[in-house]
Amino acid sequence: MLFDDTYRTIERPCEGIFRDRGSKFLAFAYPISNEGELKEILGKLRSEHPKANHHCWAMRLGIDRSVFRINDDGEPSGTAGRPILNTLLSKDLTNLVVIVVRYFGGTLLGVPGLINAYKAATEEALKKGAVIERTVNDIYTIQFDYLQMNDVMRIIKEDNLTIIKQEFDNNSIIQLSIRKTQVNQTVSKLNKLEGLILRYDHSL
Template sequence: MSLFEDNYFTIEEPAEGIFRDKGSKFVAYAYPFTDEGQLKDIIAELKALHPKARHHCWAYRLTPDRTVFRVNDDGEPSGTAGRPILNVLLSKDVTNILVVVVRYFGGTLLGVPGLINAYKVATQEALEVATIVEKTVNDVYRISFDYLQMNDVMRLVKEENLLILSQQFDNLCVMDVSVRKLHVNLVVQKLEKLERVEYSYIRTI
């Protein structure tokens, strides 16, 4: 992702795909995925769902700049499962996504080319039915202001089409807003011009 890109593609909700070859069945599960801590639970869930499956291979990509990824062959020959799954994610240019392919062995060895193809096609099938959505990279800012400045702040929020994530109105008002990365400098300049208004960067989402 270049410095000027602030958008990325991911999937909206979980999706499944199936591929069969010589008696073996490959079931692909694609998940929206932003936290590596979820991985163990998802794998455990799939192992409980498919106790007789031979392999649970996976790959994921994380972060809007698409730099974080991992693959796992789960006992399949090296490079025949996790990498083909990841290659589909790369070719579709999706991130914040996990794909786990569950394999039932059918008794006939597929060989390296057969395995690579099976894991690739199963993943493609899942992504074909998934809803791929474009998202923007946003910074969250916390704005603190006197109640009397409410109109000025709300005008800015409306003008810049900011998403309010949380708000608390009292004598001192606090509001968390989401600002698209490309628009941050402009919004900050406008905040600077408002009297008795303070702001701070919280995180990127």
């Protein structure tokens, strides 16, 4: 099987709401690229909804979609985080977190009711989000002499690379995003330029 360097995620944050017997389930979906972002988003929602009874969530990360975490935040085990995650799995989405904020309405919904509510709220949010396909890219930084600028720029143009940031001085630095499936081809071209320093940063 060829390495698949594309994945599906949402373009921008979106939200949905589901109500059942007085309880209100507010779902917030956010595209993320690392686990650190989750803490910030969760903190923001907790401060915006301090009176909510639960802030349950599921997160999925990575191109092989193997990294995931769920949190029931006090709901019966398996009734909140798992149905949120299952919705992400069924829609084949990754690199996102969905947090469902619940306001209890006084009537217990029971296990099937909770599972359905968390799933339905997640679906409502995702319906509003534009699903996009992204490619997995490796980020490289290249350092070169200003005189090599034309050669470097020619390769960037030929291989249709995205420049993330650049600094031009006697010693020029460009940070590039290279699609995973074309890394070898681009790196071998760059390595042919004498004196150029190429450094792998991380994947995105």
